[in-house]
Amino acid sequence: MKGMQIGRAFTLIEPGPVVLVTTHDGQKNNIMTITWTMVLDFAPRFAITTGPWNYSYAALKKTRECVIAIPTVDLIDKVVGVGTCSGADTDKFGKFGLTPVKAKHVRAPLIEECLANIECRVIDIVAKHNIVVLEGVAAYFDSSRKEKRTVHAVGDGTFVTDGRKLDRREMMKSKLPDGV
Amino acid sequence: MKGMQIGRAFTLIEPGPVVLVTTHDGQKNNIMTITWTMVLDFAPRFAITTGPWNYSYAALKKTRECVIAIPTVDLIDKVVGVGTCSGADTDKFGKFGLTPVKAKHVRAPLIEECLANIECRVIDIVAKHNIVVLEGVAAYFDSSRKEKRTVHAVGDGTFVTDGRKLDRREMMKSKLPDGV
Numbered sequence: 477m478k479g480m481q482i483g484r485a486f487t488l489i490e491p492g493p494v495v496l497v498t499t500h501d502g503q504k505n506n507i508m509t510i511t512w513t514m515v516l517d518f519a520p521r522f523a524i525t526t527g528p529w530n531y532s533y534a535a536l537k538k539t540r541e542c543v544i545a546i547p548t549v550d551l552i553d554k555v556v557g558v559g560t561c562s563g564a565d566t567d568k569f570g571k572f573g574l575t576p577v578k579a580k581h582v583r584a585p586l587i588e589e590c591l592a593n594i595e596c597r598v599i600d601i602v603a604k605h606n607i608v609v610l611e612g613v614a615a616y617f618d619s620s621r622k623e624k625r626t627v628h629a630v631g632d633g634t635f636v637t638d639g640r641k642l643d644r645r646e647m648m649k650s651k652l653p654d655g656v
Numbered sequence: 657m658k659g660m661q662i663g664r665a666f667t668l669i670e671p672g673p674v675v676l677v678t679t680h681d682g683q684k685n686n687i688m689t690i691t692w693t694m695v696l697d698f699a700p701r702f703a704i705t706t707g708p709w710n711y712s713y714a715a716l717k718k719t720r721e722c723v724i725a726i727p728t729v730d731l732i733d734k735v736v737g738v739g740t741c742s743g744a745d746t747d748k749f750g751k752f753g754l755t756p757v758k759a760k761h762v763r764a765p766l767i768e769e770c771l772a773n774i775e776c777r778v779i780d781i782v783a784k785h786n787i788v789v790l791e792g793v794a795a796y797f798d799s800s801r802k803e804k805r806t807v808h809a810v811g812d813g814t815f816v817t818d819g820r821k822l823d824r825r826e827m828m829k830s831k832l833p834d835g836v
Binding site for chain 2: 484487514556604631637646650651
């Protein structure tokens, strides 16, 4: 898990993969599965939809910190498992054999098994729409990992794996931020 | 293009495909390419990130209406083309050979060539974060279309096509909304 330029971290979220969001409430770590995410800015800033129905929300609101971890297709059953039980009564790192790794700027842990991790601070909560606005402060990418395909939740219990890559860099040159 | 249950429309956005957003400013149609989208609610409600830097934003703000159209991989060059020119000086429907179809509840047109279309009303604008909150009011899906693979923008000028499907309906049963 090596450092990644923070200015490139939006490219982890923009394709719309299902993500794991970790928190630390002062006593213990927790993880939630989130499929409702959006890039807000190259800075990077992200939005996620969450609220009191997620046990992690209390920790997110209190500590104003989290880590967004990007799982790959080989982790799909852990991702679904994390999303279908609650941190209220489950140690999800233990139950799903995921390894918490100390982050640099936040107390929420990175997840060692994931392809990438983004340390984030909560910079705003738009309560009316259940939108939490995050700013990425550090990012990591495990380029040694063979499996790099992420998964996209459809929302009906099915998922779509990343398929073929298409390169339109030349056509899009005028629209890309510097260094990306 | 047949009607689709509005309660299932979130499944078009949740996987995170690049979308086309049409508007009608009272005089002419326009289209923008948007990759920063998010589901907010099964209702359905969606968020998109946009602002004055997109020519379509003025029409979106004034009319408080739009259509989200879901293109497939065969349309990738039109999608990139739409995203790299401006409605200020271009008739994008004409230039890219896309066909506007009259919508039912909004003046913004559906796009005939797309896999699916969602008629939307703007229900809020969170100006501070450039978030436009949309409510879907009608949805359409072209099931006769052979190519159904959508594309996900990475943000660096590359795109990822939908690959293999995974079924986790049984594991997720407790978390799915009714009728999905």
